[in-house]
Amino acid sequence: MPDVLQKNPENTAAAPAAAAPEKARSLWGDAVATLLRSPVFLISGLLILLLLTVAFWPGLFTSMSPYDCDLAHSRQGSAPGHPFGFDVQGCDVYARTLYGAKASVEVGVFVTAGVFLLGGLLGMLAGFFGGWWDSLLSRITDIFFGIPIVLGGLVILSVIKANTVWPVIGFMIAFGWPPIARVARGSVITVKQQDFVQAAKALGAGNGRIMLRHIVPNAVAPVIVVSTIALGTYISLEATLSFLGVGLQPPTVSWGQDISTAAAQYRNAPHMLLWPAGALSLTVLSFIMLGEAVRGALDPKQR
Amino acid sequence: MPEPILQVRDLVKHFPLTQGILFQKQVGAVRAVDGVSFDLYPGETLGIVGESGCGKSTVAKLLMRLETPTSGQILYKGEDISKLSGRALKAVRRNIQMVFQDPYTSLNPRMTVGDIIGEPFDIHPEVAPKGSRRAKVQELLDVVGLNPEYINRYPHQFSGGQRQRIGIARGLALRPEIIICDEPVSALDVSVQAQVVNLMERLQGEFGLSYVFIAHDLSVVRHISDRVGVMYLGRMAELGTDTEIYDHPTHPYTQALLSAVPVPDPEAREGRERILLQGDVPSPADPPSGCRFRTRCWKAVERCATETPVLAVPKRFAGTGEGAAHLSACHFAEEKDVVHTAA
Amino acid sequence: MTDTDKTPLLEVRDLHVEFHTRDGVVKAVNGVNYSVDSGETLAVLGESGSGKSVTAQAVMGILDMPPGKIPQGEILYRGKDMLTMSAEERRKLRGAKIAMIFQDALSSLNPVLTVGYQLGEMFRVHRGMSKKDAKAKSVELMDRVRIPAAKARVDDYPHQFSGGMRQRIMIAMALALEPDLIIADEPTTALDVTVQAQVMDLLAELQRESHMGLILITHDLGVVADVADKIAVMYAGRIVEQAPVHDIYKRPAHPYTRGLLDSIPRLDQKGQELYAIKGLPPNLLHIPAGCAFNPRCPMATDLCRTDVPVLADAGAGRRSACHHWKEQLDA
Numbered sequence: 001m002p003d004v005l006q007k008n009p010e011n012t013a014a015a016p017a018a019a020a021p022e023k024a025r026s027l028w029g030d031a032v033a034t035l036l037r038s039p040v041f042l043i044s045g046l047l048i049l050l051l052l053t054v055a056f057w058p059g060l061f062t063s064m065s066p067y068d069c070d071l072a073h074s075r076q077g078s079a080p081g082h083p084f085g086f087d088v089q090g091c092d093v094y095a096r097t098l099y100g101a102k103a104s105v106e107v108g109v110f111v112t113a114g115v116f117l118l119g120g121l122l123g124m125l126a127g128f129f130g131g132w133w134d135s136l137l138s139r140i141t142d143i144f145f146g147i148p149i150v151l152g153g154l155v156i157l158s159v160i161k162a163n164t165v166w167p168v169i170g171f172m173i174a175f176g177w178p179p180i181a182r183v184a185r186g187s188v189i190t191v192k193q194q195d196f197v198q199a200a201k202a203l204g205a206g207n208g209r210i211m212l213r214h215i216v217p218n219a220v221a222p223v224i225v226v227s228t229i230a231l232g233t234y235i236s237l238e239a240t241l242s243f244l245g246v247g248l249q250p251p252t253v254s255w256g257q258d259i260s261t262a263a264a265q266y267r268n269a270p271h272m273l274l275w276p277a278g279a280l281s282l283t284v285l286s287f288i289m290l291g292e293a294v295r296g297a298l299d300p301k302q303r
Numbered sequence: 304m305p306e307p308i309l310q311v312r313d314l315v316k317h318f319p320l321t322q323g324i325l326f327q328k329q330v331g332a333v334r335a336v337d338g339v340s341f342d343l344y345p346g347e348t349l350g351i352v353g354e355s356g357c358g359k360s361t362v363a364k365l366l367m368r369l370e371t372p373t374s375g376q377i378l379y380k381g382e383d384i385s386k387l388s389g390r391a392l393k394a395v396r397r398n399i400q401m402v403f404q405d406p407y408t409s410l411n412p413r414m415t416v417g418d419i420i421g422e423p424f425d426i427h428p429e430v431a432p433k434g435s436r437r438a439k440v441q442e443l444l445d446v447v448g449l450n451p452e453y454i455n456r457y458p459h460q461f462s463g464g465q466r467q468r469i470g471i472a473r474g475l476a477l478r479p480e481i482i483i484c485d486e487p488v489s490a491l492d493v494s495v496q497a498q499v500v501n502l503m504e505r506l507q508g509e510f511g512l513s514y515v516f517i518a519h520d521l522s523v524v525r526h527i528s529d530r531v532g533v534m535y536l537g538r539m540a541e542l543g544t545d546t547e548i549y550d551h552p553t554h555p556y557t558q559a560l561l562s563a564v565p566v567p568d569p570e571a572r573e574g575r576e577r578i579l580l581q582g583d584v585p586s587p588a589d590p591p592s593g594c595r596f597r598t599r600c601w602k603a604v605e606r607c608a609t610e611t612p613v614l615a616v617p618k619r620f621a622g623t624g625e626g627a628a629h630l631s632a633c634h635f636a637e638e639k640d641v642v643h644t645a646a
Numbered sequence: 647m648t649d650t651d652k653t654p655l656l657e658v659r660d661l662h663v664e665f666h667t668r669d670g671v672v673k674a675v676n677g678v679n680y681s682v683d684s685g686e687t688l689a690v691l692g693e694s695g696s697g698k699s700v701t702a703q704a705v706m707g708i709l710d711m712p713p714g715k716i717p718q719g720e721i722l723y724r725g726k727d728m729l730t731m732s733a734e735e736r737r738k739l740r741g742a743k744i745a746m747i748f749q750d751a752l753s754s755l756n757p758v759l760t761v762g763y764q765l766g767e768m769f770r771v772h773r774g775m776s777k778k779d780a781k782a783k784s785v786e787l788m789d790r791v792r793i794p795a796a797k798a799r800v801d802d803y804p805h806q807f808s809g810g811m812r813q814r815i816m817i818a819m820a821l822a823l824e825p826d827l828i829i830a831d832e833p834t835t836a837l838d839v840t841v842q843a844q845v846m847d848l849l850a851e852l853q854r855e856s857h858m859g860l861i862l863i864t865h866d867l868g869v870v871a872d873v874a875d876k877i878a879v880m881y882a883g884r885i886v887e888q889a890p891v892h893d894i895y896k897r898p899a900h901p902y903t904r905g906l907l908d909s910i911p912r913l914d915q916k917g918q919e920l921y922a923i924k925g926l927p928p929n930l931l932h933i934p935a936g937c938a939f940n941p942r943c944p945m946a947t948d949l950c951r952t953d954v955p956v957l958a959d960a961g962a963g964r965r966s967a968c969h970h971w972k973e974q975l976d977a
Contacts, residue, residue, distance in 0.1 A: 560839060
């Protein structure tokens, strides 16, 4: 075997198809370029940016505190300096709507991150190793699919009550991972059968390399899409649980609790319901739109 | 004759058919490969042909140890690699590599060409010191006829033929002695196919490679192979040099297969006999008893159903030195030239 | 002979098809002319990206528009331009007068309906037959395409048939309404050689029987040699050579055809190194100026790099789009 490779005499295929200048374009790069051209992404992205700013720096938008309440103003409509009016306790609805964003965003982001990691990991292991481990995981996800999540929340969260967001986040991760795991498993199985994975095996690559270098980068896209779309539903689930009284507890400000108290007063003070419910809907919609835009960019077949 | 570099003995692969949700029980097996034996000599090309479902691709996977054989031996330089695992298997992989059929799915779309061709060096760091890898990758690109400046591009920026060259470069990186080629040109256009076939032949000479060349295109296999094996339903029907198989076939299946190949020359095909086979290939989950081909064979008699023909030189040709004196698994092996026009 | 007899069954005139994509305009078909008569087989030969299938889809009226667009050209069925017809008129031709057979029979059949039902549907929908009559017709058709035990298998589902049998069912479906013209797009590419031969034979025989026109689209020079009357070779969306089948194999009049013929290995002899056409097929976003084949052509001159050669008469019923066809013929 010659030790120095000979220079190829007729570099036949080296002649480019057309002399079109072409740069290295990764699939991720293409996806980002597609996203930046998508109006749905730009609109939802802007809304989410605004939401994040409100969630982390509500003080930028109001000098009032959500706890600064005066019963004398109870259920009053909009007044100078208080554009959204007051709630039952006489607190400023504008301030409460702004401060309520924090809980929603926290729950949404942490639950999504949690289910993405937990569901993604379990789904990937099941898809990759198969066998009894896969059967076990599939049956567990079936069990979770059988439990209505709101009912589960009512039972479990009424037992563990705490005044932080963490029990709610923990519960939602525990019940939210199965669908993500299912998507991850399917995606990993598809990628696992492709020839480039076989090629890596044939080169002697170990399981770790095969998973991290070959399977995860190619299988992660659908999991990202499903998680992003789910983020909106987690926010509305938190609101639902808070509305039912088992989610976030005072003094945490949340849209769900405010919607709950406002619902009883809907006839004589509709503004109390309008603002938190509107903010919630817009937030959920933004995340679902974002998810759709990401899907469009990561899955070119849909285009 | 030199010592064979690879000896395959009675190779068997059965894929179990199972039923059940949590606790699965076996209800049968697909006999994808059912007792295949052959040798591969240094520097030669052994072609394996057959129609879909004959088990030729499974043989490739078994030789690569991407699947573990149910039974049988694969001897690489006398050492049985069919049961190796871990470090010992990894060491063998340096010497046996593979080129895949589909240039679109065999390259990781998220990796650059440099990373794809350089991956063998990451896995076997002893082959190339870290600093020299980029240069090695560029050398490999040049060897397979690609511009070394393309190192940072992604697979989707290349055409099918170029991608196949990338796959070949990856297979070549560890300087293996054997390359298993599973339909390496069947996904390519005719004009590009010729380029890749020529490239593979050039590389074989340059690096002293042995090829196992698996394909369904009989013309390409004849062109590139020194010896050819014909598979049918998990077994080898006939095995010999390219001239023996193509000009002096003795197994009825080989004859039918060869006669069916369309020849791009209207004059050459006039006067050629066409053997049209009846029916379809039986299911490998429930293959016929005795000779596997008997259900479609015009020569089949009762003996074919009861007695399995062994792959051997037919007695009446043995020692004659004629073209028909090669391995054939038929009770009624008889020479018949179906490729050439009767003059 | 009256005037109407001279009108070809199908004539494609100066057809152009382009696709508008993010990266630019892909010029898939750039002025294709061909015609087929009843009882005649035209083979359209080309590699991937040559525009052979896109032309057929345009004829069939199944091109996705957008992104596809037909900026120019005529497709005349018995002298009537199908591109200017109403959608309704066009739909009536499809299936009844012009039928198509695809490469992948499995995905062209509905997996949850029996083949008898799917065959019978043609008669129920187009001919208003009763269920019973339609089924009888289905069995008859399956017999015609030589599916063994047709009567017993009419109620089977597509997955219960082998690849070759499924392709026969597709052929039966195409034949159902007795069309004048069948377009077969790589009908045997997905099949094994032994089955390929059976299906090609069947197709040729049925065509002779019913005197249909047949357009056979393929990349396989071998398949074409067996059945075609004339061949059109396509490259980069144009026909580069058109000739009766025997002539093209003996003495091609275009260097691309020559190159293709030389680059396939022979079954009946062990060859030397294969001739390989150098370079790559053109990028349809940037088709080279002049003759599209010039960067890969061994005979290319300055003329080829500037002037597009037209498909012109090269004697004895053959046409070539090469500036140097005379030299190629004599080579």
